[in-house]
Amino acid sequence: MIVRPRPHWLRMLFVWRGSVLPDILPQLLGTTAFAILVTVLHGRLFEWKIPLNFVPFSLIGLTLAIFLGFRNGTSYARYWEARTLWGSVLNETRALVRQALTLADAPADVPLLTVRLIAFVHALRHQLRGTDPSADLERLLSAEDRARLQAARFKPAMLLLMAGEWLRDRRQRGAIEPALVPAMETPLGRLTDALGGCERIASTPIPFTYAVIIHRTIYLYCVLLPFGLVDAIGPMTPVIVAFIAYTFFALEALGAELEEPFGIQPNDLALEAMSAMIESTLREMIGEPQPVVVAQPDRFILR
Template sequence: MIVRPRPNWFRMLFVWRGSVLPVILPQLIGTTAFAILVTVLHGRVFAWKIPLNFVPFSLIGLTLAIFLGFRNSTSYARYWEARTLWGTLLNETRALVRQALTLADAPSDVPTLTARLIAFVHALRHQLRTTDAKADLERLLAPQDCARVQAARYKPAMLLLMAGEWLADRRRAGQVPPALVQAMEVPLGRLTEALGGCERIAGTPIPFTYSVIIHRTIYLYCVLLPFGLVDAIGPMTPVIVAFIAYTFFALEALSAEIEEPFGTEPNDLALDAMSAMIEATLREMMGEAQPQQPSGLPPGGFIQS
C-alpha cells in the first residue's frame, strides 16, 4: 500500500503512483482512439450511419453505475474488514504480553511467548501472500520451535497452539493462577478468530460472474458511446468519451485491486508495515531493541493516506 502524506488538490490531479491509471491506460487510449475515428467518420461504419443517440446510454449508464457501486462497496467492505482484523492482531498481542509481564509470577519466561506471537503475525502475512516464512521464523524462534512450525501446513495456527502451550506450562508450574489463565485465553481466542477471518477473506473471492458482467458491459458501453454522442457534440466526442471511460475503467480496476486486500498492489493493505509495527511495539514492551520502523509509517499507527 502507498504510505505517504496526502498531496494538495493540485498535485492530486497529477498523481501517478498509487492511482489505477497505469493499469487502465491501454484501454483508455484504445477507447479514445476509437472515439476519434468515429468522430472523423461522423458515426459511419463502411458508409452505414449508426443511428444512436444519448437516451439509451443514459439508461444503461444508470444501471452500470449501480452495478459498479455494488461491486466497489463489496470490495471495500472486504478491505475494511481485513484492516480491522489486523488491528485486532495488534490489540490482542499487546494484551497477552502485558498480562504475561504484569500478572505472571515468572516474567523471565515471557520472551518465549512474545517471540511466538511476533512469529504468528509474520507467518500469517506470509500465508496470506503465499510467500515463504522461513527467514522470519528462523530469526524469531528457537531451533526446535522453528522446526515444528516449518513442518506444519498452517503455520499461524501452529504458533497459536504453541502460545497456548506456553500458558498451559506456566499454569502447571504454578506461575500463572487459574483466574489469569482464563483471562489470557480471551485474547488468544480473539487471535484465532482474526486468523479465521483473514483466511475466509483470502479464500472466498467475490463471485466471478459479477466481474464478467461488469467488465463486458463497460467495454460495450464505451465502444458504442461515441456513436451516440457524435451527432450531438461533434468534435468534443473523444474528450467526453475519454472522461466517462476513465471513470468506469478506474472504478472497475480499483474494485478488483482492493477485492484481495492482502496482495502487494499499491492500494492493498500494508502488511509489511503492519507486521513490523506489531513486532516493534511488542519488543518495546519487553524492553528489547526495536527493528527500524518502515519508512513513511506514521508513529503510533499503521498506515497513512
Template sequence: MIVRPPLHWLRMLFVLRGSVLPRITPQLVGITLFAALITLAHGRIGDWKVSLNFVPFSLIGLTLAIFLGFRNSTSYARYWEARTLWGSVLNETRSLTRQALTLVHDRDAARQLAFRLCAFVHALRHQLRGTDAGPDIALFLDTAGAARLQAARFKPAIVLLMAGEWVGEQVRGGRLAPSLALPMESSLSLLSTALGGCERLAGTPIPFTYSVIIHRCIYLYCVLLPFGLLDSIGLMTPVIVCFIAYTFFALEALSAEIEEPFGEEANDLPLAAMSYMIESTVLEMVGEPPRTAAPAPQGFIQT
C-alpha cells in the same frame, strides 16, 4: 499501500503513484482513438450510418452505476474488514504481552511468549501472501520451534498452539493461577478468530460472474458511446468518451485491486509495515529491539 500527507488540489490532478491510471492507460488510449476514428468517419461504418442518441446510454449508465456501486462497496467492505482483523491482532498481542508481564512476574517467560506472538504475526502475513515465512520465523523461535513450524502447513495456527502451550506451562508450573489464565485464553481465541477471518477473506473472492458482467457492460458501453454522442457534440466526442471511460475503467480497476486486500498492489493493506509495527510494540514491552528490517521510506509504506 501508499500513505501520503494531503496534497495540493493541483498536484492531486497529476498523481500517478497509487492511482489506477497506469493500469488502465492501454484501454483508455484504445477507446479514445476508436472514438476519434468514429468522429472522423462521421459515425459511419462503411456505408452504414450508426444512428444512436443519448437515451439508451442514460438507461445503461444508470444500470452500470448500480453494478459498480455494489462492486465497489463490496470490495471496500472486504478491505475494511481485513484492516479491522489486523487491528484486533495488534490489540490482542499487546494484551497478551501485558498479561504475561503483570500476571506471571517473569520477564524471561514473558519474552518467550512475545517472541511467539511476533512469529504468529509474520507467519500470518506470509500465509496470506503465499510467501516463505521461514527467515522471519527463525528470528523469533529456537531451532526446535522453527523446525516444528517449517513442517506445518498452517503455520499461524501452530504458532497459536505454541502460545497456548506456554500458558499451560505457566499454570502447571504454579506461576499463573488457573483463573488468571482465562483472560489469556480469551485473547488467544480472539487471535484465532482473526486468523480464521483473514483466511476466509483470502480464500473467498467476490463471485466471478459479477466481474464478468461489469467488465462486458463497461466495454460495450464505451465502444457504442461515440455513436450516441457524435451528432450532439461533434469534435468533442473523443474527449467526453475518454472522460467517461476513465471513470468506468478506474472504478472497475480499483474495486478489483482492493477486493484482495492482502496483495502487494499499491492500494492493498501494508502488511509488512503493520507486522513490523506489531512486532516493535510487543518487543518494546519486554525490553527487546525489533528483529526484522524496518520497512518503508517516509511517505511510502511497503505492502
C-alpha cells in the same frame, strides 16, 4: 499501501503513483483512439450509418454506475474488515504480553511467548500473500520451534497452539494461577478469530460473475458510446468518451484492487509496516531493542 498528506488540489489532478491510471491506460488510449476514428468517419461503418443517440446510454450508464457502486462498496467492506482484523491482532498480542508480564510469577519466561506471537504475525502475513516465511521464522524462533513448524501447513495456527502451550506449561508449574488462565485465553481466542477472518477474506473472493458482467458491460458501453455522441457533439466526442471511459475503467480497477486487501498493489494493506510495528511494540513491552525495519518503498509510501 500509500499513506501521505492530501496534496494541493492542482497536484491532485496529476497524481500518478497510487492511482489506477497506469493499470487502465492501455484500454483508455484504445477507447479514445476508437472514438477519434468514429468521429472522423462520422459514425459510419462501411458506408452504414449506425443510428444511435445518447438516450439509451443515459439509461444504461445510470444502471452501470449503481452496479459499480455496489461492487466497490462490497470490495471496500472486505478491505475495511481486513484492516479491522489486523487491528485486533495488534490489540490482542499487546494484551496477551501485558497479562503475561503482570499476572505471571516468572516474567523471565515472557520473551519466549513474545517471539512466538511476533512469529505468528509474520507467518500470518506470509500465509495471506502466499510467500515464504522462512527468513522471518529463522530470525525469530529457536531451532526446536522451527523444526516443529517445518511440516505445518498452517503455520499461524500452529504458532497460536505453541503460545497456548506456553500458557499451559506455566500453569502446570504454578507460575500462573489457574483462576487467571481464562483471562489469558481470551486474547488467544480472539487471535484465532482474527486468523480465521483473514483466511475467509483471502479464500473467498467476490463471485466471479460480478466481475464478468461489469467488465463486459463497461467495454460494450465505451465502444458504442462514440456512435451515440458524434451527431450531437461532433469533435468533442473523443474528449467526452475518454472522460467517461476513465471513470468506468478506474472504478472497475479500483474495485478489483480493493477486493484482495492482502496483496502488494499500491492501495492494498501495508502488511509489512503493520507487522514491523507490532513486532516493535511487543519488543518494547519486554524491554528488548526494537528492530529497525524498512518497508519496501513500493508497498508502503509515507510522504
